[in-house]
Amino acid sequence: MGLCCGLVGLPSCGKTVIFNAITAAGVSSYNGSKMNRAVINIPDQRINKLVDMYHPQKTVPATLDVVDIPGLKRGDGQGFRLLGHIKDVEALLHVVRCFEDENVLSEHARIDPVWDVDTVNLELMAADSNTLLNKLNRLAKKVRAGDKDAIRDVSNCEKVYAAIQEGIPARKQNLNAKELFSIRECNLVSLKPVLYIANIKSIEDANNNHVTALREIAHGEGAEIIIICGKDEADITQFGINEQQEFLKDLGLKESSVERLLSAAYEILGLVNFFTTGEDEVRAWTCLRGDKAPVAAGKIHTDMEKGFIRMEIIPYEDLIELGSEAAVAKAGRQRIEGREYEVQEGDIVVVRFNRKG
Ligand SMILES: Nc1nc2c(ncn2[C@@H]2O[C@H](COP(=O)(O)OP(=O)(O)OP(=O)(O)O)[C@@H](O)[C@H]2O)c(=O)[nH]1
Numbered sequence: 001m002g003l004c005c006g007l008v009g010l011p012s013c014g015k016t017v018i019f020n021a022i023t024a025a026g027v028s029s030y031n032g033s034k035m036n037r038a039v040i041n042i043p044d045q046r047i048n049k050l051v052d053m054y055h056p057q058k059t060v061p062a063t064l065d066v067v068d069i070p071g072l073k074r075g076d077g078q079g080f081r082l083l084g085h086i087k088d089v090e091a092l093l094h095v096v097r098c099f100e101d102e103n104v105l106s107e108h109a110r111i112d113p114v115w116d117v118d119t120v121n122l123e124l125m126a127a128d129s130n131t132l133l134n135k136l137n138r139l140a141k142k143v144r145a146g147d148k149d150a151i152r153d154v155s156n157c158e159k160v161y162a163a164i165q166e167g168i169p170a171r172k173q174n175l176n177a178k179e180l181f182s183i184r185e186c187n188l189v190s191l192k193p194v195l196y197i198a199n200i201k202s203i204e205d206a207n208n209n210h211v212t213a214l215r216e217i218a219h220g221e222g223a224e225i226i227i228i229c230g231k232d233e234a235d236i237t238q239f240g241i242n243e244q245q246e247f248l249k250d251l252g253l254k255e256s257s258v259e260r261l262l263s264a265a266y267e268i269l270g271l272v273n274f275f276t277t278g279e280d281e282v283r284a285w286t287c288l289r290g291d292k293a294p295v296a297a298g299k300i301h302t303d304m305e306k307g308f309i310r311m312e313i314i315p316y317e318d319l320i321e322l323g324s325e326a327a328v329a330k331a332g333r334q335r336i337e338g339r340e341y342e343v344q345e346g347d348i349v350v351v352r353f354n355r356k357g
């Protein structure tokens with residue numbers, strides 16, 4: 001399974017419209033109480049080149065799961081109800097309404113990205129406060145028994161909790177590795193990386209005041225922002241690929257929102273794609289930047305992680321340059337790496353493993 005991103009935001013900010021724009025799912029926009037889920041195939045020219053070379057029976061691109069989560073409202077505790085869905089995702093795609101339209105109801109008296117972002121952050125932090133308090137309660141017993149690990153965990157959890165009470169989401173707290181370790185099991189929602197999506201009416205609005213306000217928020221916290229004409233882009237997903245290109249040009253866009261979103265999501269999540277190749281299957285896999293070879297091998301099969309022996313690697317660029325695996329081997333560019341190797345973007349891998357694990 002690919003990694004999972006969740007669309008969050010206030011009601012009617014355009015989450016479902018943007019979900020349709022990036023997944024071409026064509027979901028009806030008017031049922032805000034329902035969760036929607038879709039899998040995006042990640043377009044990758046390299047896969048096409050590998051298919052030309054291996055003529056496999058099956059081709060599997062990398063994927064990204066996207067879920068459309070019903071709107072959060074300020075202070076009505078929905079954060080708790082929706083928390084389960086948000087806990088399941090690895091990154092938040094935070095949609096912020098930056099379009100004016102009196103026919104579309106707004107949560108607030110006026111369109112106000114600062115208020116919107118605050119509201120979502122408050123809901124996420126309310127949910128996290130609850131999670132942390134539960135964890136502290138559970139730890140209290142162990143602390144009374146003098147458990148050293150529990151004493152350290154309590155102090156770290158209390159620190160994160162106190163900062164949340166001051167209005168600082170966990171992702172902005174610059175937590176160190178030990179603190180992160182203590183709160184890992186809590187799976188805090190305000191710790192998840194955020195990509196802001198400004199939903200605008202038309203490309204002329206790309207620099208309107210609302211977008212400027214959102215950009216300032218994003219820059220202030222070192223987050224990325226992408227701008228999407230949700231409604232128009234959702235409409236054009238219903239056309240064929242060539243027509244879509246024409247329409248994008250008409251909208252003044254070079255790339256579709258899927259492409260922009262994917263590259264931003266890859267960046268914030270620190271994702272790396274690697275490949276397995278053969279006559280039966282050419283397949284792209286996803287791991288996190290910095291993942292060691294056994295962890296990456298585990299994406300292919302858990303047995304490969306358990307019984308990992310070594311990884312044989314051909315960099316994609318070398319394979320294309322030299323034309324065949326045999327030529328790469330002859331040129332001495334195939335590598336053998338062990339458990340400490342960090343898998344790199346574009347590695348074509350063969351995992352050697354002990355089947356008994
Ligand atoms: N004019 C205009 N309307 C939009 C735009 N994006 C969304 N809308 C409209 O806003 C309304 C709400 O959009 P949705 O995508 O359903 O909003 P949502 O965030 O999914 O809302 P909930 O699911 O209720 O939380 C719909 O009527 C959309 O047609 C836009 O860019 N411009």
Ligand SMILES: [Mg+2]
Binds near residue numbers: 032068070071
């Ligand atoms: Mg919706």
